[in-house]
Amino acid sequence: MKLIESDELLVVFGPIAVYWIYSGIYEWFSCMEKYRLHSKKEEDNMNLVSKRDVMICVLFQQAIQASSTFLLIQIDGNSSSSSSNTNKVVPELAFVICSARFIIAMFIFDTWQYFVHRYMHSNRYLYRHVHSWHHRIVAPYPFAAQYNHPIDGIVTETLAGAVAFFISGMTPGTSIIFFIFATIKGIDDHCGFMLPWNPFHVFFGNNTAYHDIHHQVKGHKYNFSQPFFVHWDKILGTYKPFTVERREDGGLEARIIKS
Numbered sequence: 001m002k003l004i005e006s007d008e009l010l011v012v013f014g015p016i017a018v019y020w021i022y023s024g025i026y027e028w029f030s031c032m033e034k035y036r037l038h039s040k041k042e043e044d045n046m047n048l049v050s051k052r053d054v055m056i057c058v059l060f061q062q063a064i065q066a067s068s069t070f071l072l073i074q075i076d077g078n079s080s081s082s083s084s085n086t087n088k089v090v091p092e093l094a095f096v097i098c099s100a101r102f103i104i105a106m107f108i109f110d111t112w113q114y115f116v117h118r119y120m121h122s123n124r125y126l127y128r129h130v131h132s133w134h135h136r137i138v139a140p141y142p143f144a145a146q147y148n149h150p151i152d153g154i155v156t157e158t159l160a161g162a163v164a165f166f167i168s169g170m171t172p173g174t175s176i177i178f179f180i181f182a183t184i185k186g187i188d189d190h191c192g193f194m195l196p197w198n199p200f201h202v203f204f205g206n207n208t209a210y211h212d213i214h215h216q217v218k219g220h221k222y223n224f225s226q227p228f229f230v231h232w233d234k235i236l237g238t239y240k241p242f243t244v245e246r247r248e249d250g251g252l253e254a255r256i257i258k259s
Helices: 006-031 040-046 050-076 080-087 091-122 124-129 131-136 148-170 173-192 209-213 229-237
Strands: 242-246 252-256
Touching: 006 050, 006 131, 006 173, 050 148, 091 124, 091 131, 091 148, 124 131, 131 148, 131 252, 148 173, 173 209, 209 242, 209 252
Parallel strands: none
Antiparallel strands: 242 252
16 A cells, blocks of 8 residues: 655645634634624524534534545555656746646636536435535534535535545646645535635625525525636536625625616
């Protein structure tokens, strides 16, 4: 069995560590009611599963994720040679190659998640017994981002990462950055805050409010894209426009724009 190297160790455990650190940072913002899409009261009363159960389920899924990533590293006999080949080229060219692979991985990751996610909604059996777990979170909050049925977690997220990794040809070094970035973006989409200085809301149309629409009952059949771009929703007619407005009792609300 191939020994795991430091870069590969970061691929396995880096995203998990970042998940709890980044979601913990958002917990510090919990008192900033004027930027919340759901009040603390809604967060406690609307969701159909306790935060304790969410935490246990997420930790279990992350154990599966870490085991799967470790297995993929063992299978991928070309990872070390790919890394060394990239390191042999001039730094400027290496940066271009890694950037191109990163962007390709983003589109592959999005494509896999869109079509699997949409199928999870269109197939009644899969939605009822698998994907509905994630929709027990009606008022999303940061560390519930990876709250899924284990099968959903493997098929929708773990396999999406594996496919993106192999097709894009990312090196372990590039994949560390990619998977940590994808983890942070996924948390941000579920954080429930529309902070005015958030760079994700500037560079991505797929943001916290966009995904909040999907968690609303009227938005279940729309806004499937995650976590980066919204092109598949727009191309295939599942994009639901929305607006973010201030509530009379304070805070913000994402509302569907009616045709």
